Amino acid sequence: MAEEKQGHGINPSQVQPNEPLPRTYNQLLGTNNPTKTSWPELVGVTAQEAERKIKEEKSGAEIQVVPPDSFVTADYRTQRVRLYVDESNKVIRTPGIG
Template sequence: MATSGPSAGGGAAAAKNSWPELVGLPSEDAKKKIKEDSPDANVQVVPADAFVTMDYNTGRVRVFVDSNDKVAKSPRIG
């Protein structure tokens, strides 16, 4: 039996859709990491208490920051 093919391991990793590890980092560091993982993402930095639209956009990642410009909650696609 052959051990190659899609089920043999390896292959491309699943696309990332959230970045919980970025909470607490400065917004610029978070933007850099998100762009590394999703180069085509439209990364938006917004205050944690800002009003934003509730539409779901697969090309957008919002980075909510506190008053010290630190990521306040896990950025995610949408």
């Protein structure tokens, strides 16, 4: 008690809360499932494996396999994920939404 009178008590701003603060806007709203927009871990796997994994994580994804030296449109589509592959059908670039 004597310590608190001298200013050595607990500062309320230093007390740790019971729950951590939300790290994203989605967590603040009550969802803990932020939407994934790219899959760097799929570089080097086959197009079929990459397509399966992306569809597991993003239902409704429209997968587009892009062979070497192919042209693509510049439009942006929120459900499309392009898989750029080499001659052996392995992903060579990080797949991402667009």
